[in-house]
Amino acid sequence: xxxxxxKTLGIFHRAFPVQLPExxxxxxxxxxxxxxxxxxxxxxxxxxxxxxxxxTYGGQAFGYGIGMEKFADDGFSETRLVLKDSPQLAExxxxxxxxxxxxxxxRHYFGIYRNRSKMIPDSDFTIRNDFRIKIxxxxxxxxWDFSDEVMFGLIIEPAWxxxxxxxxxxxxxxxxxxxxxxxxxxxxxxxxDDYIMNFVCTHEEFLLPCGGKARLSDAxxxxxxxxxx
Numbered sequence: 146x147x148x149x150x151x152k153t154l155g156i157f158h159r160a161f162p163v164q165l166p167e168x169x170x171x172x173x174x175x176x177x178x179x180x181x182x183x184x185x186x187x188x189x190x191x192x193x194x195x196x197x198x199x200x201t202y203g204g205q206a207f208g209y210g211i212g213m214e215k216f217a218d219d220g221f222s223e224t225r226l227v228l229k230d231s232p233q234l235a236e237x238x239x240x241x242x243x244x245x246x247x248x249x250x251x252r253h254y255f256g257i258y259r260n261r262s263k264m265i266p267d268s269d270f271t272i273r274n275d276f277r278i279k280i281x282x283x284x285x286x287x288x289w290d291f292s293d294e295v296m297f298g299l300i301i302e303p304a305w306x307x308x309x310x311x312x313x314x315x316x317x318x319x320x321x322x323x324x325x326x327x328x329x330x331x332x333x334x335x336x337x338d339d340y341i342m343n344f345v346c347t348h349e350e351f352l353l354p355c356g357g358k359a360r361l362s363d364a365x366x367x368x369x370x371x372x373x374x
Contacts, residue, residue, distance in 0.1 A: 159365045160287055160298030161345055163239055165228045166357035173208030173221035177201050180219050198241075198354065202233045209238070209355035228355075229295045236260035236286035238353050239297065243284060246351040252281075255306060260286040263304050279306045280329070282344050289368050298368060299361065301341045303329060 177183055183199070183206060190198040190210070197210030207226075208216035214223075228235040237259050244254050244262050253267030265281030283304035288297045334340050345363050353359055 155369050155371050157367055157369055158287075158300045160300050160368045161365050162362040163286070163297040163299055164360040164362070165235060165239075165297060166353070166359075167227065167229075168357075169225035169227050170209075170355050170357060171213075172224055172226050172355065173213050173216040174224050175206045175208075175216070175219070175221040177204050177206050180206055180221075186216065186219065200234055200237050202231075202237075207231075207234055229297075232288040232295055232297070233260070235297060236288060238355055239286040239299070239359060240284065242351050242353045242359055243299075243348060245354060246348055250347070255281070265304065265306050276307050276309060280334075281305070282341075284344075287368060287370055298366065300368075300370075301344055303337055303340055 180186065183201065186199040186206070186208070187201060189195045195210075195212070197208065197213040197215070199216070200207045200209070206221070208221050213221075217223075226234075228238070240257065240260055240262050244257055244264065247254055247264050251266075251268075252264055255263045255265040261284065263281060263283050265279050267279075271278045271280075281304055283302045285300045286297065287300060288295055290296070329335070329337060329340065342363065345361055349361050349363070351359055351361070
């Protein structure tokens with residue numbers, strides 16, 4: 146008799162659709178294994194405040210942003226891409242564009258990885274029982290096929306950083322299952338939905354780092370995603 150597998154195959158989420166430019170956008174591209182010191186190019190935006198950067202996926206490197214022509218010195222060549230034809234690249238650019246937009250509004254961001262970021266305000270915090278609690282958002286870009294068309298969206302959830310006031314260092318961050326409502330009320334927020342909609346309304350339109358604008362819908366849809374490690 147075969148044992149029943151209890152592995153979770155995926156999760157239903159509420160996602161807010163994102164509309165991307167339909168016209169081709171200029172990029173610089175190269176094969177990752179032919180670019181020396183690829184990490185230097187990938188992280189220079191965050192390290193040296195460069196206005197151009199590189200995203201890698203599937204053995205390909207994509208350069209974009211103001212001044213991306215300099216990547217020709219590293220073996221890149223110019224091309225034009227429609228974002229929906231490269232979904233993983235598009236997801237990364239959506240999140241990076243949101244982070245840029247949040248930073249321009251004074252919101253601190255805590256961590257960014259490909260298609261996901263936690264955005265935590267650096268100035269707004271609450272003290273409870275010697276813990277310093279900050280509330281923000283966890284955002285993740287996703288894509289799915291609908292009527293033979295690739296669609297994009299954002300999964301948006303409340304997120305926190307929590308640490309003892311007398312213990313400096315890296316904060317504990319992420320979801321705290323079962324106590325979300327209590328933590329929201331600590332910050333004077335009655336409902337997670339209202340808090341999430343505030344984010345959506347604040348970022349209903351934002352610039353993409355590769356050029357062009359993204360538009361965030363306030364009418365969510367239900368999507369099914371694979372589990373995250």
